[in-house]
Amino acid sequence: MxxxxxxxxxxxxFFCDKKTPAEAARQASVDTSAELGEIRFRSGLQFEQALEDIEGFSHLWLIYSFHLHPHQWKPKVLPPRGSEKKVGVFATRSPYRPNSLGLSCVKLVERKGLILRVQSFDLLDQTPILDIKPYLSYSDSFPDASMGWLQGIQEQKLTIQLSTLAETQLQFLEDLGLREFRNVILQQLSFDPLNSQKKRVHQLNSSQAVLSYKTWRVFFKPSLHEQLIQIQEIRSGYNAKELADLQDPYQDRALHLQFLAKFNGPLLVADDEGAK
Amino acid sequence: MxxxxxxxxxxxxFFCDKKTPAEAARQASVDTSAELGEIRFRSGLQFEQALEDIEGFSHLWLIYSFHLHPHQWKPKVLPPRGSEKKVGVFATRSPYRPNSLGLSCVKLVERKGLILRVQSFDLLDQTPILDIKPYLSYSDSFPDASMGWLQGIQEQKLTIQLSTLAETQLQFLEDLGLREFRNVILQQLSFDPLNSQKKRVHQLNSSQAVLSYKTWRVFFKPSLHEQLIQIQEIRSGYNAKELADLQDPYQDRALHLQFLAKFNGPLLVADDEGAK
Incomplete structure (x- = not known):
């Protein structure tokens, strides 16, 4: 051969607010946020002409490079959901593949010259795009395709409800630039929310658990038999000692101080797991 | 940037009977033949493990290289159907793209070790496969996606009817190894069958036309207002002089002699357009 x-x-x-894998949607179409991403094409290569007529398509395929990923592949991987045992990497969309190529279908919102604005994506900021193709419904759409080990996973999806406080807190943080936080919560808690092997989650007691995201903590009530997750509130992950640290290793002390001033929440006690 | x-x-x-672009389906899913293609993975690279669990998926994405295509891209291309003017190459699946990557969704029939047998494909023999991913219906299926300049093209599709003679002739040739011929007829005549700029077709009179495929001729009756193409018969494209040529430049003289012995059809006269 x-x-x-x-x-x-x-x-x-690709340009967007999402910087790390944890912030990205599990797959493009499950990102239901209004966030826009921008595909900026290289100039001086006649790509203006190559993009003509693309406006008529509602969906586009992007083929890209998993640029943040170590180019090191694994024959078998543990999927983030749907299986408790490793499966062959070609039976997954995992980045641990021999050729580090990603494939996502995104919604096209508009084109402005060499820029395409898209919605409903799972790409990270700075992703290098290798090709772009129109989605053809007559040849690409198989709603009844069977999905092996992933079959039935959608039925396990939980509804996420935010309390009034949690919603206000999230909006406050989004307005101050933490725009990917909502998506992280949806991604992490919609499936298998108490799996501490696959996510930074910690069950406090029978009715409450906490999810860590960077220096933040999300307190929630899992009602698994009702397929429901109630987000109760968001708290700073800093304890008093860390908050006093002027070195500010995570560069977000100011944001936490604003958040604490507004919502007046309790700080972690010193021997709780700290910000990191 | x-x-x-x-x-x-x-x-x-990839291994299959289709050797040249004219023989391939327009898109994978429109290939409704029973022909199987084989994806043979490289050995000694742990790909046996990487392919585990793939059997549960009915459809697979293949990312491949357009290996037969000159790596020379064009900002605008004339599509084979759906448009009489050039469109931007990113609004098409044409191979004339900056990065010569192809994308097709195929049906998985079975796996045998390092071999996947697939159906309903548009790839050519010897195509190098770069990646393979499972089709995820919940994230890849958008039956209502809009398709710009291609919108409505399916409604222009013509029905192809074969006469008893044409069907017998096709089966005879398929049994002798010309397995891609049927697909070529379907691809070329289902849309815009009399477009001599886009295909090797020649209108003989108001009720009959002929399509050339390699050294063969397909005689058909176009009834466009009824959205119907009636395939009348297949004839050899050789004239007597060419048939006597022992050099056999197309390496198919024996096949034509068998065909002519069986169906006793007329040869082309010497000044008709010959075999090539």
């Missing part, structure tokens, strides 16, 4: 080699160069770069 | 470079090596090779 001949081995074929191929040298590719990015044609565009 | 940073330019990202990526070096890829094929992980598998």
């Amino acid at each position: 001949t081995i074929h080699s191929l040298n590719l160069e990015s044609i565009a770069t | 940073t330019i990202h470079s990526l070096n890829l090596e094929s992980i598998a090779t």
Whole structure:
């Protein structure tokens, strides 16, 4: 068998607020936020012409490089949900593949010259885009396709409810730039929310648990038999000692101080697990 | 903007009877033939493990290299159907793209070790496969996606009817190894069958036309107002002089002699357009 080699160069770069894998949606279409991402094409390469007529398509395929991912592949991987045992990497969309190529279908919102604005995506900021193709419903849509080990996973999806306090807190943080937090909560808690092996979650007692995201803590009540997660409130993950640390290792002390001034929540006690 | 470079090596090779672009389906899912293609993975790279659990998926995405295509891209291309003017290449699935990557969803029939047998494909023999991903109906299926300049094209699709003679002739040729011929007829005549700019077709009179495929001729009756194409018969494209040529430049003289012995059809006269 001949081995074929191929040298590719990015044609565009993706820009959005999501910086780390934990912030991204599990798959593009499950990102129901209004956040826009921008695909900025390289200039001076006639890409203006190549993008003509793309406006008529509601959905686009992006083929991209998992640029943040170590280019090191694994034959078997533990999926974030749907299986408690490892499955073959080709039976997943995991980045641990021999050729580090990603594939996502996103919604096209508008084109402005060399920029495409898209919605409902799972890409991270600075992702190099290698190709873009129109979605063709007659050839790409198989609503009844069977999905092996993932079959039935959608039925396990939990409803996430936010208390008035949690909603106000989230909006406050979003307005101050923490725009990916809501998505993180939805991604982490919609499936298998108490799995401490797969996520930074800690059950406090039979009716309350806490999810850690960066320096923040999300307190929630899991009602698994009702397929419901009630988000009660958000708290700072800093304890008093950390909050007094002027070195500010996570560069977000000011944001926490604003949050605490507004919501007057309790600080962690010194021997609780701290901010990191 | 940073330019990202990526070096890829094929992980598998595709094997099938289709050797040239004219023989391939327009898109994978419109190939309704029973023909199987084989994806043979490279050995000695732990791909047996990486393929585990893939059997549960009915559909797979293949990302591949357009290996037969000159790596020369065009900002605008004339699509084979759906438009009489050039459109931006990113609004098409054309191979004339900056990065020569193909994307197809195929049906998985079975796995045998390092081999996947698939159906309903548009790939050509020897295509280098770069990645393979499971089709996820909840994230990949958008039956109502709008398709810009291609919108409504399915409604223009014509029904292809084969006469008893044409069906017998096709089966005879398929049994002798010309397995892709039926697909070529369906692809070429289902849309815009009399477009001599886009296909090798020639209108003989108001009720009959002929399509050339390699050294063969397909005689058909177009009834466009009824959205119907009636395939009348297949004829050899050789004239007597060419048939006597022992050099056999297309390596198919024996096949034509068998066909002519069986169906006793007329040869082309010497000044008709010959075999090529």
